[in-house]
Amino acid sequence: MSKLTAIISLVLKNCKLELLIIVLGILCINLPWDLSGIAKILSGYFEESRCSGIAGVASVIIGIYVTVWSIFATSASKINAELLKNRVEGQLFFLIAIGLGEAFITTVLCVFIPQEIPHYPELIALLTTLTSASFLKFVILIMMITKLNIKYIVQEIDIQNAICTETQIKLDEIYQRTVDGKSKF
Structure with a gap:
């Protein structure tokens, strides 16, 4: 049970922004507001070519996450020792894992799921926002580590x-x- 508590604590500590985005996305989809105009705009916005672009960006983000993860996992340096000492590596790897998952789900949704499913544009908007927010947090953390x-x-x-x-x-x-010894003789 303590392991589950630790995981929940880690999620709450590191994913506040993502959880807020998810809650707002779910509220926007499920509230009885008349969002048909927004849904129509989003469905026009997230057409096939735009979704393939989003899938491409998400794939690049996945590549960046995997590259950074590999570098940190295989290198032995003072910065890695300091990260381990300050327990920052858990936060970094958790952020990478969450970001990888979000980017992967975004890519799968854009590439393999038909656009005709209900709330498809809202899901794409939600996942794109999540992926972008997580990647921004990742970049900020990498900048702090670089500093x-x-x-x-x-x-x-x-x-x-x-x-x-x-x-x-x-x-x-x-x-x-x-020189002084030679000059005395």
Whole structure:
């Protein structure tokens, strides 16, 4: 039971925006408002060529998620150690998993599901919005990780410069002793 509680907590912590979008989408579809005008506009908007474009974008997003996931999963670096220490990797991988699922469902809906099913345009709009929101969150998280990585790179450069400076000082001292020793004779 505690594992289920942890999963629910993780979903609530990381998917507030997505849950809000889903609730609003369900409300818009199910409320007794006269949304026939909006539905007609959406059905005209999400025609076959636009859906294939959405499927293409969702496929590219899937590729980006898989690439970043692979890079983080297979590389050993200070940034990965820091992510593990701060438990950010769970949030990143959860966000990638949710984004992959949303993008995959969007692609499947655009490619394989006929447009004649009820509420098709609303579903496409909902899934496109979800995919876009998750990808935006992912990009923001990657930017934060990049900023942290740059900080570590600068620290590493400073450490290397300090070591080089210290080594240069020692070499200069040895050189001076050598030169001073030769000039005494």
